[in-house]
């Protein structure tokens with residue numbers, strides 16, 4: 088596992104995969120199936136994995152955290168960069184930060200609070216958690232004005248934050264005044280697009296963000312990595328063509344629940360068995376929706392294999 092400090096090259100090298108987390112029937116961690124998914128991503132050229140929302144870390148207990156970190160450390164390939172997540176609430180994040188200190192992950196992401204937070208309080212929380220973890224954190228900006236752009240800039244200047252996952256969903260991602268204000272304050276090399284393949288044709292060419300995160304990459308790593316390469320080389324038309332492969336699954340995710348649909352898509356594609364979802368989430372049980380997910384996941388995986396040759 089990569090254990091060195093985070094650099095711009097790290098952020099640019101790979102799409103940041105955001106995988107679901109495999110569990111056994113008793114909800115314990117399933118190392119074998121998680122390893123299978125990690126290998127699938129690594130074989131498709133992915134070198135960065137972020138375990139956060141899609142892994143349902145919002146709902147994991149502090150007592151499981153050391154086991155999760157040990158498993159991620161163990162299943163990562165030699166050069167793979169694993170990013171676990173903390174929080175979302177301050178108390179849980181502080182408890183997890185003390186545990187994180189015992190491990191050599193270069194950073195962890197602070198999950199966003201959807202209720203019970205102010206922009207100034209979020210900035211203070213990130214600073215205190217990073218201090219306790221003794222390493223820089225990755226900030227996750229998921230709602231409008233979650234944190235003030237100047238606060239983000241100060242946290243970056245002080246070495247408290249090493250990257251920002253920007254994931255505010257817009258009807259038209261090309262028009263985003265909050266993102267523009269963040270980029271007025273913060274060097275864009277620190278900011279990655281955090282909403283999958285859909286907004287990247289705007290987020291990278293127009294705003295100059297450094298890379299992007301993806302859940303559906305867990306099915307089709309070769310195609311998602313090819314989108315990143317196309318955007319980096321300025322070939323937006325090719326990126327748009329490649330992105331078409333993802334839209335049927337992304338439509339199902341956005342039409343129902345991005346996290347739950349991805350969980351089932353990875354299982355139904357045959358890549359790895361994700362098993363039961365940890366409460367407060369629950370697995371999808373509607374047979375018609377499961378069949379739609381199965382078809383979309385199989386089609387995407389087949390396209391990925393054909394592309395890889």
Ligand SMILES: N[C@@H](CC=O)C(=O)O
Nearest residue numbers: 105282283300301302
């Ligand atoms: N939410 C996006 C990117 C990950 O954070 C996805 O799941 O595709």
